Amino acid sequence: DVKVTQSSRYLVKRTGEKVFLECVQDMDHENMFWYRQDPGLGLRLIYFSYDVKMKEKGDIPEGYSVSREKKERFSLILESASTNQTSMYLCASSLGDRRGSNYGYTFGSGTRLTVV
Amino acid sequence: QKEVEQDPGPLSVPEGAIVSLNCTYSNSAFQYFMWYRQYSRKGPELLMYTYSSGNKEDGRFTAQVDKSSKYISLFIRDSQPSDSATYLCAMRTYSGAGSYQLTFGKGTKLSVIP
Numbered sequence: 001d002v003k004v005t006q007s008s009r010y011l012v013k014r015t016g017e018k019v020f021l022e023c024v025q026d027m028d029h030e031n032m033f034w035y036r037q038d039p040g041l042g043l044r045l046i047y048f049s050y051d052v053k054m055k056e057k058g059d060i061p062e063g064y065s066v067s068r069e070k071k072e073r074f075s076l077i078l079e080s081a082s083t084n085q086t087s088m089y090l091c092a093s094s095l096g097d098r099r100g101s102n103y104g105y106t107f108g109s110g111t112r113l114t115v116v
Numbered sequence: 117q118k119e120v121e122q123d124p125g126p127l128s129v130p131e132g133a134i135v136s137l138n139c140t141y142s143n144s145a146f147q148y149f150m151w152y153r154q155y156s157r158k159g160p161e162l163l164m165y166t167y168s169s170g171n172k173e174d175g176r177f178t179a180q181v182d183k184s185s186k187y188i189s190l191f192i193r194d195s196q197p198s199d200s201a202t203y204l205c206a207m208r209t210y211s212g213a214g215s216y217q218l219t220f221g222k223g224t225k226l227s228v229i230p
Contacts, residue, residue, distance in 0.1 A: 004159075040124070042222030043160075043204070090159050094216075104150055104206075105218060107159030 003027070004108040006091050012114045019078040021111050023091030030096030032074035033105065034058075034066060036087040043090070049074055050096065081115045088112050119143050122205055122221030131230050135192040139205035139221045142186065146207035146219070149181050151190045154202045154223065163203075164190070195228045202226070 007022035025032065033048040035058075045058030047066040055066050063085060067075045074093075078085055089112075092105040122139045129135055137151075148167055152160035164179040166172045172179045178191040188207075192199055205221040 040222070043220045045217075048217070092159075104148075104162040104165055105160075107152075107161065109159050110157070112157075 004091055004093055004106050006089075006108040006111050008111050009109065010112050010114075012116060013078075013081050015082060015115055017078075017081045017115075019081050019113065019115075021076040021078075021089055021091075021113070023074045023076070023093075023108055024072055025074075025091075025093040025106070026072065027093060027095075027106065028071070029093035029106070030071070031094045032068065033092040033094075034064075034074065034076045035090045035092065036060070037090055037110075038087050046076065078113075081113075083115050086113060086115045120205065120207060120219050120221045123224055124222055126225040126227060128227045128229060129195055131195060131197060131228055133195050133228070135190075135195050135199070135226060135228075137190040137192075137203050137205075137224050137226070139188050140186055141188070141207055141219075143207070143209060143219070144186070145209045148208040149179070149188050150206040150208070150218070151177075151179060152204040152206060152220075154204060156201075160204055197228050197230050200227045 004025045013019050034046040035043045037043050044060050046064050049055050049068045065077045088110050090110045091108040094105045120141045150165040151163045153163045154160040166179050169181050169183045176193045180189040202223040202225045204223040206218045
């Protein structure tokens, strides 16, 4: 069964801390994405990556950075956590366009981050 | 105007009812149309996808696409309490960076009451 695994289900951090959220997929997918999900706002794209060492800004990249050193791993970094970054964070992956598929995303179970 | 509009609900129906969930969109470049189901405290999972206008059935679920009206629907027949979840529509378009991206609706929260 294909999987996207997020390292933590629940996380509590203090304001100003540097926070790392890890995501690993075992499907040999080219594309990986980080979203945050908030009530009333839906899914908002933070960053995405189409290849190793490659990254693109999404709709709300401010206050975040990412790292993709290996194809299977995509990390989201909160450089200095703030209370307005309290949210559910979802990682997703998908096949690249050359390999043909319905191009749906496979999501992880999410990390609920609380910044206090 | 947002690219994808979806009524957030919440929608509450009795067990056995037929449920209709809908999304409208404005971008004619959207190609694949998908429905995701998200249970509480879980990530979304792909439920159905379709490319062309018309209907696609999978068990109790039917996905309908009307490209001329820019309108998609998901019907659930004989709804069950286990169908209680948030349903998100999603639409795919070429991102211009060598691959594709999905644009999601905000989701409709459905409760099926026993």
